[in-house]
Amino acid sequence: MYSYEDRMRAVELYIKLGKRVRATIRELGYPTKNALKGWHREYERRQDLRIRSVSRPPKFSDAQKRVALEHYAGQGRCISWTLRALGYPGRATLTAWVREAFPETGTVSTGAYGAGNHSDAVKKAAVVGLYSRQESAQALAEKVGVSRPTLYAWKNQFLGSEAPATMKRKKSASLDPEIEELELLREALQRDIRELQIEHDLLKTASELIKKDLGGDLQGLRNREKTKLIVALKNRYKASALLARLGLARSSYFYHRARIALDDKYLPVRHAMKEAFESNHRCYGYRRLRACMMRHSISISEKVVRRLMKQEALVVPKPKRRRYSSYLGEISPAPENIIKRDFQASAPNEKWLTDITEFHLRSGKVYLSPIIDCFDGLVISWTIGTRPDADLVNTMLDAAVETIADSEARPVVHSDRGGHYRWPGWLERIDAAKLVRSMSRKASSQDNAACEGFFGRLKTEFFYPRDWRAFTAAQFIDEVDAYIRWYNETRIKMSLGGRSPIEYRKSLGLMP
Known part of the structure; x- marks a missing residue:
């Protein structure tokens, strides 16, 4: 049972990690998936968790305890005999009751039956019955009032341990040959099924634990990896069966098991x-x-x-291809493609790229319009809204123009052939700021590949891995805004020497 503090810690981490069950359990090492979700439902309903009482009512009543002690005292004072007759409690519990009720008892007998006070005649008759029996040895032992090992001990006493132990009935003497053949076939099929189950569990465990695509070949594993599989399955199968199936020597198994048990230096x-x-x-x-x-x-x-x-199962999400198109046809003359897929810039504010992308939410659609500097990938300005209208792109352009000093050269603004970049409001702002227009060719997204790449990273890293069903459009807009700020300030790029765009500009003295 987990304490109140443990449950609250799990719920808080679960909420902090965006309600990701596996990440929470992997971080804490507990609890199960259903338990964690149940705690979270209780927390949402009560805004707190119940403090569970640690006191429990006794499992067995006083009457049950009294009956058990009376049986123990009146039937040879044997723990096992009492457990077999009553079916309760556990061995440790009954032993504690006996020692409490009979403190004068030095040792408690746990044998299956009482003291051995049988005469030699009884023992010889039992041995004769062992050889001539038509029932199991256990049933014969219960009739005599002893345990099955005692019955065989009497056999060794009178006949010697070298006497053949032909104590079991032979099935061939009482079964029809056809039935016996079917029995042998059934046993063979059971063995085959068990071998297949072992192989299936080994392959499944290897896929989960070692993260390898084996293609059914377990022999290609290293000895250390084979040892990990045996350690994971040793409670389900015998180690000898697993060693034989994997072809691993016992000495290698114990060596690697000891190595794995050492402290992990990483x-x-x-x-x-x-x-x-x-x-x-x-x-x-x-x-x-x-x-x-x-x-x-x-x-x-x-x-x-x-x-x-x-x-550690740190898997980066894979991209998904979904695109929004703002193309409305050739509603005005298109400028020349000045960029020509050359997205390298020697200085800031030399080449700007822009486009619009769409996010599908349960609460509606959200649109993002950024301007990206080709110098280092910095998002100069961005606007987010629920409608892909002229105000979305015009506001973005106004904010970007404000970042340019009057003495600086005017950048080239490259876009696709969407209608937003051909409307009068956009053209007026471009002319007023003395910017240079550039457009991709028709139906050629590669001409604006750097901006498309930014959208792909944003959706792969931020949008697709998370569950947005409970978010409103306003909440989602805040999340996108926070991601872009993190993208500019914190997210490292290997092309910038392991720095973020803003850190890179500061290292060059371009920003205070």
Whole structure:
């Protein structure tokens, strides 16, 4: 049972991580998925969690305790005999009751039956019945009033341990040959099913634990990986069966098991990597994660980072292709494509890129219109709204123009052939700010690839991995705004030497 503090800690972390069950359980090591969701439902309903009482009513009543002690005292003072007859309580509980009720008892008998006071005649008759029986040895032992091992001990006493132990009935003597053949076939099928179940569990565990696509070949694993599989399944199958199936020597198994039990030298690195991964929208691959570690004075190779990411299941979400189009036809003459897919700039405010992207939410659609500087990928200005109208792009352009000093050269503003960049309001603002227009060719998104790449990163890292069903449009707009600020100020880019765009500009003295 978890304490109130443990449950509150789990619920708070669950909410902080965006209600991601697996991330919460992986961080804390507890509880189960259903328990965590139940605690969260209770917290939302009560705004708190109940403080559970630690006192419990006794499992067994005084009458049950009295009956158990009377049976123990009147039937040979045997713990096992009493448990077999009554079916309750546990062995430890009954032993504690006996020691409390009979403090003069030095030791408590736990044998299956009482003291051995049987005569030699009874013992010989039992041995004869053992050889000539038509029932199981256990049933015969219960008739005599002894345990099954005692019955065989009497056999060794009178006949010697070298006497053949032909104590079990042979099925062939009483079964029809066809039935016996079917029995043998059934046993063979059961063995095959068990072998297939072992192989299935090994492959499944290897996929979850080692994160490898084995293609059904378990022999290709390293000895250390085989040892991890055996440790994970040893409570379900015998170690000898797993060793035989994997072809692993017992000495190798014990060697690697001892090595695995040692302290992990990368434990602090694992914690730092998980914290960096979670705090950066779970979007850092191994290169940027290694750069993040280097910024915190943790020297580690890319190979080790990739291995630790695989072991900790730090998986970057894959992109999905969904595009919004604002093309309304050739409603006005289009300017020349000045950029010509050259998205490199030697200075800030030399080349600007812009476009509009769409987000589908349960509460409606949200549109983002940014201006991106080709110099370092900095988002100069951006507007977010629920309608892709002229005001969305005009407001963005006004904010971008305000960032240019009067003495600076006018940048080239490159866009696609959308109607927003051909309306009079946009053209008037471009002319007033003395900016240079540039447009992609018709049906050629590659001509604006750098801006499309920004939208792809934004949706892959921020939009697709999260569940936005409970968010209103206003709440989502705040989240997008916070992401872009994080993108400018914190998110590192390998092309900028492991810095964010603003950090890069500060390092060049372009920003205070």
